[in-house]
Amino acid sequence: MLRAKRIILGVSGGIAAYKAVELLRLLTKAGADVHVIMTRAAQEFVTPLTFQTLSSNPVHTELFNLIAEREIGHISLAERADLFLIAPATANVIGKIAGGIADDMLTTTVMATKAPVLIAPAMNVNMYTNQIYRDNEHKLRRLGYLFVPPEKGALACGWEGEGKLAAPEAIFEAAVTVLACKNLVGQTILVTAGPTREEIDPVRFISNHSSGKMGYALAQAAARRGARVILVSGPVSLAAPGAVELVRVEGAREMREAVMARVKECSVIIKAAAVADYRPVERNQVKLKKQAGEMTLQLVRNPDILAELGALKEKPFLVGFAAETGNLREFAAKKLQEKNLDMIVANDVSQADAGFNVETNRALLLFKDGRDAECELMTKGELADVILDQIAAGLAGK
Numbered sequence: 156m157l158r159a160k161r162i163i164l165g166v167s168g169g170i171a172a173y174k175a176v177e178l179l180r181l182l183t184k185a186g187a188d189v190h191v192i193m194t195r196a197a198q199e200f201v202t203p204l205t206f207q208t209l210s211s212n213p214v215h216t217e218l219f220n221l222i223a224e225r226e227i228g229h230i231s232l233a234e235r236a237d238l239f240l241i242a243p244a245t246a247n248v249i250g251k252i253a254g255g256i257a258d259d260m261l262t263t264t265v266m267a268t269k270a271p272v273l274i275a276p277a278m279n280v281n282m283y284t285n286q287i288y289r290d291n292e293h294k295l296r297r298l299g300y301l302f303v304p305p306e307k308g309a310l311a312c313g314w315e316g317e318g319k320l321a322a323p324e325a326i327f328e329a330a331v332t333v334l335a336c337k338n339l340v341g342q343t344i345l346v347t348a349g350p351t352r353e354e355i356d357p358v359r360f361i362s363n364h365s366s367g368k369m370g371y372a373l374a375q376a377a378a379r380r381g382a383r384v385i386l387v388s389g390p391v392s393l394a395a396p397g398a399v400e401l402v403r404v405e406g407a408r409e410m411r412e413a414v415m416a417r418v419k420e421c422s423v424i425i426k427a428a429a430v431a432d433y434r435p436v437e438r439n440q441v442k443l444k445k446q447a448g449e450m451t452l453q454l455v456r457n458p459d460i461l462a463e464l465g466a467l468k469e470k471p472f473l474v475g476f477a478a479e480t481g482n483l484r485e486f487a488a489k490k491l492q493e494k495n496l497d498m499i500v501a502n503d504v505s506q507a508d509a510g511f512n513v514e515t516n517r518a519l520l521l522f523k524d525g526r527d528a529e530c531e532l533m534t535k536g537e538l539a540d541v542i543l544d545q546i547a548a549g550l551a552g553k
């Protein structure tokens with residue numbers, strides 16, 4: 156996700172400095188090349204060796220380091236960065252940046268960079284609400300500096316309130332969003348995800364193994380690229396990605412209503428949900444009692460939402476999924492054509508590492524114009540990016 160991205164992580168002196176270690180781990184795990192700069196105060200809380208070991212890069216602590224400065228270290232570091240992240244950022248460091256003071260490696264390098272700067276403040280609540288701090292943040296925001304706001308909670312100083320460093324996951328997500336290619340700005344993308352639940356009685360239902368992971372990964376990746384995202388989700392246990400409009404549904408008919416009510420707003424619809432093809436003829440109002448012998452459950456067809464979308468006169472760019480256990484290409488090609496889709500993502504759900512309720516997937520993409528593309532095993536987040544690249548290209552050529 157962050158492969159080939161060079162990130163400078165500036166760490167300033169606050170008790171939250173230990174959380175920068177976790178942030179560094181998330182960034183390197185996503186493939187980023189991270190270079191850490193620590194202020195003198197930060198080194199009172201965490202040692203440079205910790206960051207050096209985890210980043211596999213030397214940690215910068217001194218402005219006038221004879222070896223590094225042979226190449227004017229702070230300038231070359233600043234020039235080569237894709238993103239400058241400061242977490243935690245103290246009131247002091249933010250004040251210095253806003254005031255144009257560059258008296259250590261961190262503040263000098265920030266001033267020399269042309270990369271986007273993302274600041275995650277952490278401080279006492281009274282400092283955070285102090286008008287001097289507020290003016291500094293306001294000034295930096297006006298100049299294009301980006302902020303990940305702190306959380307409310309119990310602060311290390313014993314106070315309660317705003318000023319707690321945002322969670323490493325939230326800072327990571329903000330960094331990924333800043334770095335994402337913004338090729339879906341202006342698009343409204345509706346994604347369906349998860350299973351549907353077709354109730355038999357108040358305690359039983361028919362459903363399937365969909366966890367929502369594939370659909371949620373698509374929604375998150377589309378939001379990072381600047382799209383407005385509507386996520387129509389069946390019952391899953393995932394937290395919705397920030398910045399998406401979540402619509403929760405249960406049954407296929409409810410999902411159909413949610414999708415059809417919004418279709419006019421959408422330029423793209425991606426149907427990753429595993430919609431039940433059938434539902435019980437009727438839902439019993441009370442719990443069905445056990446009977447002697449066999450029991451037969453009568454089912455009726457659910458509406459085919461994707462086929463209905465494909466039949467619209469003015470349809471959005473339409474992406475379907477095909478969950479198959481054999482004849483992948485043949486069955487997916489049939490669905491692509493019969494449902495009048497622009498693209499279909501076919502996955503073989505009989506494989507242990509692909510399809511339902513796993514972190515990875517493997518897919519065959521088929522396009523309306525006859526092209527195809529094989530996607531080898533990758534995470535669902537990576538596959539979401541491949542699918543969105545194809546959608547962006549399709550929209551550009553439409």
Ligand code: PMT
Binds near residue numbers: 366426476
């Ligand atoms: O949620 P995960 O655990 O991450 O798993 C991901 C997944 C396996 C669910 C996903 O990758 C996937 O394959 N989704 C589609 C599942 C499915 O219902 O496939 P299908 O071949 O039965 O349906 C074809 C297409 O028609 C799908 O886009 C489906 O959303 C749509 N459909 C199906 C039936 C119906 N009544 N209405 C529909 O719109």
